[in-house]
Amino acid sequence: MTYKVRTAVFPVAGLGTRFLPASKVVPKEMLPVVDMPLIQYAANEAVEAGCRTLVFVVNRYKHAIADYFDTAYELEHRLEMKGRADLLDRVRSTLPDGVRCVFVTQSEARGLGHAVLCARPVVGDEPFAVLLPDDLIWNRGKGALAQMVEVAERERGSVVAVEDVPREKTGSYGIVSLADAGQAHGDALRMAAIVEKPAPERAPSTLGVVGRYVLSGGIFGALAATPPGAGNEIQLTDAIEALIEAGDPVWAYRFAGTRYDCGNKLGLVQATLRYALDDAELRAPTLAHLREVLDGSG
Numbered sequence: 001m002t003y004k005v006r007t008a009v010f011p012v013a014g015l016g017t018r019f020l021p022a023s024k025v026v027p028k029e030m031l032p033v034v035d036m037p038l039i040q041y042a043a044n045e046a047v048e049a050g051c052r053t054l055v056f057v058v059n060r061y062k063h064a065i066a067d068y069f070d071t072a073y074e075l076e077h078r079l080e081m082k083g084r085a086d087l088l089d090r091v092r093s094t095l096p097d098g099v100r101c102v103f104v105t106q107s108e109a110r111g112l113g114h115a116v117l118c119a120r121p122v123v124g125d126e127p128f129a130v131l132l133p134d135d136l137i138w139n140r141g142k143g144a145l146a147q148m149v150e151v152a153e154r155e156r157g158s159v160v161a162v163e164d165v166p167r168e169k170t171g172s173y174g175i176v177s178l179a180d181a182g183q184a185h186g187d188a189l190r191m192a193a194i195v196e197k198p199a200p201e202r203a204p205s206t207l208g209v210v211g212r213y214v215l216s217g218g219i220f221g222a223l224a225a226t227p228p229g230a231g232n233e234i235q236l237t238d239a240i241e242a243l244i245e246a247g248d249p250v251w252a253y254r255f256a257g258t259r260y261d262c263g264n265k266l267g268l269v270q271a272t273l274r275y276a277l278d279d280a281e282l283r284a285p286t287l288a289h290l291r292e293v294l295d296g297s298g
């Protein structure tokens with residue numbers, strides 16, 4: 001059987017309390033970085049990696065996400081009448097041809113693992129990707145997920161994105177320990193264990209999980225058998241640990257790119273600056289304004 005990643009799952013049923021009061025009405029995934037919402041960056045990364053079915057795991061407060069990916073006939077008609085081909089392109093670029101969206105409801109907040117399990121009827125037994133849109137990964141070259149899909153299809157196994165995190169922060173991440181160095185296949189590092197949000201003194205390493213995963217279909221069986229863990233939620237991390245214990249190959253991958261934690265205010269500010277400074281039109285005026293602010297004149 002081929003190992004091909006065609007489906008991406010976006011667990012987007014979280015509350016977004018760090019962005020209250022904005023997130024009272026605007027789902028945090030719809031917060032913009034310059035001119036695109038976070039969910040669009042994640043969708044683009046999935047499409048670039050070859051995914052053609054995008055599964056959004058939502059709840060009743062996230063209807064804006066479905067609206068966003070839907071066709072906006074009236075708006076498109078008006079832009080057409082005004083001859084604004086440039087804007088029409090932007091509006092239509094939310095979903096390229098040949099890519100379909102599926103919306104699945106997670107009616108109870110039972111954790112990330114439970115959210116992923118909700119996508120099982122759509123995904124089936126195939127390998128698939130999971131992207132947490134809060135983690136925005138900036139890179140000039142190939143996107144992080146495309147890099148991971150290459151590794152997963154080559155190794156025919158699950159791949160989890162990792163990066164080094166400060167030891168005092170291990171309690172915010174899944175933390176990975178690696179099998180002996182002999183088991184590294186090029187850029188893929190064989191995982192020996194993974195644990196959700198360990199206290200710094202108990203963390204087996206400082207290699208933290210970032211919100212990008214390629215998972216073999218077997219994860220669904222593991223998730224169905226996973227009891228609530230950290231925070232009394234069904235954790236994806238615990239199901240990945242079960243895969244490892246069952247002898248399934250799971251690889252840790254240090255992606256090329258910079259990750260911004262846009263689930264936090266500071267991360268969103270930093271990402272906004274990064275994307276603004278990367279934009280041909282915005283770079284000079286953004287730098288000029290930063291200089292004014294830093295000089296105390298702005």
Ligand code: G1P
Nearest residue numbers: 112135172173174209210211237
């Ligand atoms: C989730 C995962 C955690 C991972 C993190 C990456 O945690 O449970 O293992 O390290 O995403 O962003 P959350 O940030 O949803 O608490």
